[in-house]
Amino acid sequence: MATSIDWIKSKWMAADMVLRLIAVNVAIFLLIRAVAIVLMFTHANIDEVLRWVMVPPVLSGALREPWTIVSYMFCHYDVFHVLFNMLWLYWFGRMFISIATPKQLFALYIYGGVAGAALYIEFCLISPWIGGGGLIGASAAIMAIVIATAVITPDVPVSLLFFGEVKLKWLAVVTVVLFALGLTGNNAGGHAAHLGGVAMGAIYGVAFRRGHDLAKPFNRLLDSICSIGGCRKRQPQAKRYHYKASDRREQTAKTATASMDDIDPILDKIKKSGYASLTTEEKRRLFEASSRMK
Numbered sequence: 001m002a003t004s005i006d007w008i009k010s011k012w013m014a015a016d017m018v019l020r021l022i023a024v025n026v027a028i029f030l031l032i033r034a035v036a037i038v039l040m041f042t043h044a045n046i047d048e049v050l051r052w053v054m055v056p057p058v059l060s061g062a063l064r065e066p067w068t069i070v071s072y073m074f075c076h077y078d079v080f081h082v083l084f085n086m087l088w089l090y091w092f093g094r095m096f097i098s099i100a101t102p103k104q105l106f107a108l109y110i111y112g113g114v115a116g117a118a119l120y121i122e123f124c125l126i127s128p129w130i131g132g133g134g135l136i137g138a139s140a141a142i143m144a145i146v147i148a149t150a151v152i153t154p155d156v157p158v159s160l161l162f163f164g165e166v167k168l169k170w171l172a173v174v175t176v177v178l179f180a181l182g183l184t185g186n187n188a189g190g191h192a193a194h195l196g197g198v199a200m201g202a203i204y205g206v207a208f209r210r211g212h213d214l215a216k217p218f219n220r221l222l223d224s225i226c227s228i229g230g231c232r233k234r235q236p237q238a239k240r241y242h243y244k245a246s247d248r249r250e251q252t253a254k255t256a257t258a259s260m261d262d263i264d265p266i267l268d269k270i271k272k273s274g275y276a277s278l279t280t281e282e283k284r285r286l287f288e289a290s291s292r293m294k
Contacts (some may be wrong), residue, residue, distance in 0.1 A: 017102035029076045052212035054134030055117045057124045073113030073141045092146045107215030109141045112197040116140020119196030136282035143197030151205025
């Protein structure tokens with residue numbers, strides 16, 4: 001048993017933020033399905049369990065159960081729902097962390113989910129019939145990542161089955177239009193939540209292009225909670241080297257100089273034409289250089 005736990009811990013520590021989010025969603029999905037199977041033999045209804053993790057379709061219910069605004073975005077019941085959501089999260093999550101940080105990805109996931117829940121509740125107040133039994137699934141959180149990525153890197157080509165290669169911005173436009181049309185369908189409440197995620201992704205992407213990190217307040221709060229709870233990451237012990245301190249300083253200086261030489265032309269390009277003018281490769285080099293200097 002201990003060996004299994006150690007294996008899970010090692011896999012978790014080695015995974016990036018995208019895989020961690022997918023792992024949490026899939027694990028909770030499997031747990032919910034397992035509970036549903038058990039309840040089937042007791043003649044109970046899984047809806048009674050889902051009610052505690054879904055966003056209620058009325059404001060009073062959401063106020064009584066505020067945790068649902070976060071819990072719903074990690075829960076799925078339908079197999080195809082979780083499958084397609086996780087595929088989108090994998091594809092666009094990887095694209096996002098190539099231009100941003102894992103902590104920014106997590107913050108945007110939460111922002112998108114909360115925005116989706118807020119718009120869902122707002123639409124239910126206007127038209128109570130669209131709410132259904134409640135809101136569940138990570139779609140709004142993932143849509144925030146998709147749209148933010150499209151706003152930050154609109155001209156990145158994406159290969160689509162049957163359509164070939166299209167620019168990311170056109171994929172985002174079509175997605176928004178489809179969700180807007182879905183407001184008159186059977187899943188109007190879900191599509192309203194999707195549009196909440198779309199709006200948050202657009203806001204985050206525009207701010208990111210202008211040099212503003214909207215994830216910073218959330219990550220500061222998270223760091224404060226972790227420091228109080230004693231969950232700071234233990235820093236790995238530095239390896240012992242046998243070269244002299246002067247050699248160490250010389251090597252550090254060479255690395256810093258090389259990093260600056262590598263990004264100076266990129267910084268000049270940003271000053272002249274803005275961040276949006278950078279190519280995907282230049283953005284990657286800028287991010288890697290800044291990580292080395294940190």
